[in-house]
Amino acid sequence: MTAASALHTVHLVLPATVDDPAAPSGGNRYDLRIARELPGAGWHVTGHRATGAWPRPAPADRAGLARLLAALPDGATVLLDGLVACAAPGVLAAQAHRLRLAVLVHLPLADETGLDPAVAAQLDTAERGALHTAHAAIATSAWTARRLVTHHGLPPDRVHIAAPGTDPAPLAPGTDGGHRLLCAATVTPRKGQRRLAEALAALAGLPWECVCAGALDRDAQYTAGLRALIARHGLGDRFHLTGALTPEALAARYAAADLLVLPSYAEPYGMVLTEALARGIPVVATAVDGIPEAVGRAPDGTVPGVLVPEGSPHALRDALEAWLRDPGVRRPLRAAAHARRAMLTGWETTSRALAGVLETLSRQPRRTM
Incomplete structure (x- = not known):
């Protein structure tokens, strides 16, 4: 048995543009980092890329996600970035009886600044549907976790926190004037x-x-x-x-x-x-x-x-x-x-928190139809 096969497996579904160097973001960097770190916490990561994440999902993109999830084995543990999951809540609902689904939420979608009110309402409805369908929601801060409970009405025991880690770095020398x-x-x-x-x-x-x-x-x-x-x-x-x-x-x-x-x-x-x-x-x-x-x-x-x-x-x-x-x-x-x-925690703390959620999720009985 290889080291990889001895690990648990999580199917990590990320936006297709997650590693586009022209569009870096904290959410993308978090996603890519956990893909690297989870094996050290006991989870083999099988990565998937999905087109059609918000804000512009198309029917063909939803169909692609549907095919991706349908091809996974019964009982598979699946962690989806919220931009992917909330673009197709109906696709998640169709697979929730046989897959163990977790959604990773960086920023609640309707909280983005400058959205048209109609778009914000649409995002809010889609996100609520996806999160209530999923077996677990993973927030990247305690604030986000509280927001998911109070705004979307999620049961607190289904909302978990895995805050970003920080890499050690040399001290910046600074200038006398601080300019x-x-x-x-x-x-x-x-x-x-x-x-x-x-x-x-x-x-x-x-x-x-x-x-x-x-x-x-x-x-x-x-x-x-x-x-x-x-x-x-x-x-x-x-x-x-x-x-x-x-x-x-x-x-x-x-x-x-x-x-x-x-x-x-x-x-x-x-x-x-x-x-x-x-x-x-x-x-x-x-x-x-x-x-x-x-x-x-x-x-x-x-x-x-x-x-x-x-x-x-x-x-x-x-x-x-x-x-x-x-x-x-x-x-x-x-x-x-x-x-x-000196007090900042590293990414190993993040990966351990995620691994704990995935371990609990993998042991849950599957839903019946």
């Missing part, structure tokens, strides 16, 4: 880059340079508006849009940064926050959803950054101004970030 700012996020309305540009435009008299590292083609209209805003405020030589970066190039940006800024309107966790903290870089972020969970606290209870209230129009500007002007603000935040760095 190098980094926003690492796909350029979309939810991530709030326009809000950041407006805040920094109000601080044009202070020394700062901001790098926005993230894909620019996810929302062309939003990106165009951001470019126009940068030009209107004369920030073209200080507010840089790099587009999607390779992991190596992004690591270099982290190494050069003094402060990570994440001005999101909604965020289930925020892997970039822990990636910055792993380098001892403090953060300024909006206090929404799972962000406070990701930022956490140092052992002495201090927050390794500033969490700004979502509803205050000037809170982000004020936090950045305090950081840029006052060494007395920067020093304790850097100390807290260094202390928080």
